[in-house]
Amino acid sequence: MHDEKPILIVEDEPKLAALMRDYLTAAGYATLCVDNGLQVIPAVRAHDPRLILLDVMLPGRDGMQLCQDLRGFSAVPIIMITARVEEVDRLLGLDLGADDYICKPFSPREVVARVKAILRRGPQLLNTAPPRLVIDEAQYLATLDGIVLDLTPLELRLLNTFARSAGRVFSRDQLLDQIYSDHRVVTDRTVDSHIRNLRRKLEQACPGETPIESLYGVGYRFQLAD
Incomplete structure (x- = not known):
């Protein structure tokens, strides 16, 4: 495994979540899946993931709001996943603190490539002062x-x-x-x-x-x- 810390997959479509999990596992990453927005912040606090794949449309809580809330206490890299292709949504997601954006439908190989690219940036992503x-x-x-x-x-x-x-x-x-x-x-x-x-x-x-x-x-x- 690349690291004991998991990649947190937040996706309410079981088949898609399983597909991303399988490809990431094959690439050597530990994974953790949740399917409801209300589970995300507790999962982050409990498992300290090294990266989050965050779907925008979720039951419980919206991914955009979750991204913003996570940035209130964590610098964990976030890749947002959405079926919306409007440019305004992409910009909004990035403005809220997302590190990257992937639009559905996508290749799971693309997800793995994006994950690797972001994690190659190294620990400097985490060298931000804690928010007041x-x-x-x-x-x-x-x-x-x-x-x-x-x-x-x-x-x-x-x-x-x-x-x-x-x-x-x-x-x-x-x-x-x-x-x-x-x-x-x-x-x-x-x-x-x-x-x-x-x-x-x-x-x-x-x-x-x-x-x-x-x-x-x-x-x-x-x-x-x-």
Whole structure:
């Protein structure tokens, strides 16, 4: 085997997953297969894979979101696999932190070649500084500079919305759409109250910083110092 760490195959089509597993095994790689998006982050934490083959369309959780979430705490190489061929999806996937993209239908030999090419880049992929903010939506857990933030589920969704687009200015209406999936009618003061509580908890974890900035008459912006 090339390494004890497995290649994590995330694919809900059993025949396709088995095909990739067989070719990778023949090439000397250990493999691990999961078929539901909800299994991915626990599998990564438990098995520390050396590379992930991540399907975009998955039950449980979408591959695009998973890619972004994984980049919150891991630099593991990710190859995204999709049946969508639109260029915007390819660019979106790469912008979220994917290392490569393969479109269905594909040759399993191509998958093996892409895996080898990425792993030949070596450990420099992992030489990135650990992120200050780590959000695990599946576990309802967020840490800042290693400090666990005691957040409500709504505050966690709010923080995740900010973190996905750090530096972007959000209006109150945009934030409401993100944190209330049922589109209930709430007032601007409700958003302000949640942001006030979230800001206080963030500032307790990083004294001297103001991660959430208020822009009078416009909205809010989130940014952590490097």
